[in-house]
Amino acid sequence: MAKIKRIVCYAVNGSGLGHVTRLMSVAKWLRRTVGVLERRPPEILFLTSSEATQVLLQAGFASFKLPSKTIVRQTGMDMLEYRRLARQFVWQTLGTFAPDLLVVDTFPSGSFDELLQLLDAPFQKGFIHRRVKPEYAQRPTFQAALGLYDSIVVPHASHGPHDAREAWCGEVLHIEREALMPAQQARAQLGVPPERTLVYVSAGGGGDPHSQAALASVVEALSGDPTLHLLVGAGPLYRGTRMGGQNLTWFTEPEVAPYMAACDAAISAGGYNTFHELLHLGVPSVFFAQAKVADDQAHRIQTAAQAGACLWLDDSALDPAALRTALSRALEARESLSANARAYVPQNGAARCARALLAQTYSAAQLAWAESVLTPTLALAFEAHGPEGQRTMAQWLPQLFPAVHIDSLESHPSFQALVASLPADAAQEVQRVLTATRDTQNSDAAARRLVTLLDESQALPGGISTLCALVENAMKKHPLANEPGAAWLIWLERLLTQLHGLLARCWEGWPQESVLQVYRTFPRLFDADLDTAFSTFVAMMDHSVATGLDFSGLLQKLRALKFTHKRITAQSLAALTGEEAT
Known part of the structure; x- marks a missing residue:
């Protein structure tokens, strides 16, 4: 290995x-x-x-x-x-x-x-x-x-x-827009009344020796305004005095960015991370500069302010009147500031940085495939399941979206010669498969359906492991070979859609775990495409409930059928679906 x-x-x-x-x-x-x-x-x-x-x-x-x-x-x-x-x-x-x-x-x-x-x-x-x-x-x-x-x-x-x-x-x-909490939910968790204007206040991660003084200046200047609520991101390194008040939420955890959709404005130091995250998320912001050995915060703020993306508070003393005036200006111009901020930092460059760092190790085709598959939404859906989700993502995505292997094959020096030696119909089929795997629209549709299943799998007994086993079983049970003319990604999206429907169905007296066990035992139907196969399974379950056939009895009949029939067809299941000829 x-x-x-x-x-x-x-x-x-x-x-x-x-x-x-x-x-x-x-x-x-x-x-x-x-x-x-x-x-x-x-x-x-x-x-x-x-x-x-x-x-x-x-x-x-x-x-x-x-x-x-x-x-x-x-x-x-x-x-x-x-x-x-x-x-x-x-x-x-x-x-x-x-x-x-x-x-x-x-x-x-x-x-x-x-x-x-x-x-x-x-x-x-x-x-x-x-x-x-x-x-x-x-x-x-x-x-x-x-x-x-x-x-x-x-x-x-x-x-x-x-x-x-x-x-x-x-x-x-550090934050993906896809990870933002909806504004209403964020306000509810923070305890912010809907009529209050929520202002985020930050002086960095808390490690700067002047962070307490900076936070105190902003809080003192704004906390007396009953129309405001301050979300003070003190940072995990903050060691100063904790501040409080009826219209103040104190936050020392590092993961404050998911709440940003609820913020109406921000007053913050101009450190690289907080500065760019606030602009990327479109929060109308007022920035002040901290003195650093190598980081020129003043230049960073001034350049963005000249582009209309933020306001620059050029006052190291953080004068209360200047703070209130700057916040008022930001709120008055919130629409233009928000739009300009998003345009100034339109994308998260973290994924691009990672691929550039790996360019010496992997081919351009491999990295392009990884980029097409690893959307933030899909990655976050897997990672919501912790380390197991990370391992599953690494093992599973190459099976579900296998273009990397095809691209690697296509770039091999002997590939074109091999294709030329094939009969015309075989060569045409190879090119069809290559083209199908690059279908971005169908890839997006399959990925969206997969995200839905990953979210729903948290309610499954066994979680993501159960979902993985279910999808792998379904891919074997309803292979692409049974879908004449279908491309891989179209087939995959249909397969995931059918599984989503299966998980959403309920049969009286049948726990979901029992239904899934029956599905795992359900045979491959050699004469049916996947839509027909799923319809046959649903008909079988409906008939079992209607006739009072219990879990053990249905499993026994399915196993006997698989033992006595080498190739099972939809007609082979007629007795179990209620469609047996009279």
Whole structure:
């Protein structure tokens, strides 16, 4: 068996969330993409100094943690000794884990040049080149390290010419629009009255030393307005004083983004992740800049404000009057701000970044297939079932949407010669299958039906495992060979539709588990297409209920039929469906 792919995501810098959040967003798509291409999820390990590793645990990622430089300074540890220990830890971990791919965010040589000695190691190196202040990017070690990476992905939209080695992928976001909670549901969970204007307030993940003062300034300026309700995203790293009030919801969990559809406006610091997520989701926003070593928040905010995508509060003191005025302007211009914000950050670039990082490992055809299959909606539906759902997605999607194997075959140098040697009708059939698997419209229809079944499977005894067994059984029971002229994806969508209908039906006195067991025993009908076969099964169940035939009796009759008939047809089941000739 081939070795499981291994990936290390490296975010050793400060104690905050920014680098970890961006890497985690890309890592989710690395896990999804490698999973379906290898038919099993990769092993992904984070090396980080963030003090919020619980966010990685919640996302299903393992991590090894180093103390952050912030903690080292606070505890009085000798910085040179810390660097020596950290280098040894990093080198030993990478040498032992032996990844296939190392992904580094923002700092190409590491936080203190600890990666320079590793960038000639025998594994792929990918760098996420987030924009930093020019004086930082021009450092000799920064530029020298860039040349040692196999791939460089830029998490920004492309504006004009750029280095040919760089893949500009668009802003990387932690939230997919498909994961947003409906506004009414979000307000109910947050306890926000429908008549209140909901304003999201943030100063980042909470690790900034000035976050408490910033949050206090905004809350003090706005909490006296009875028409407002403040959703204060303090962040998981916040260690300051908790704030409260009748019109305030305090939130320290990292997953606040799903509530954004309920927000009427936002006042936030201009850090990369929160900034781009708010714009992508179309929340009318007022931003203020925090001072950072490498991140130029003021430039980021000013550029978007000039495009009409947000408002820039150029006031580091966060004056109460200025805050109230800025919020009032944002609410008055909410429609134009929302539209411009969505246009400014139209897409989530995380999946594109992941594919660019994998371009050295997989062919363009394989990655294109993965892109076509792995929609955010479908991935989220599988992942709602936890690690089992991730494994199922990796094993199952290549079976349901097998174009990757056909594309790989078609790109083989001997393929055209082989097709030319076939009889004309056989060659035509090969081309029909190739064309059918690329039918995007039918692929979307099948994927939508699969999402519905995944959602419904949470109510099944056995959950997603039961659904998998059911679909695999149905594919064998109603093969494409029984569908003259049908393309794979059309057949698959019809199959999933029929299964959806089967799960929705109820027969009096028959628990769903018993119905599914009968279906698993139900034979393949050699003379029936899948619609006819399902109709025959329903007729059999209706007749069993009408005649009082119980579960054991029906199973016994089906098993006897399979034992006495080599090829079972719809007519063979006439006695069980009530259609036996009189």
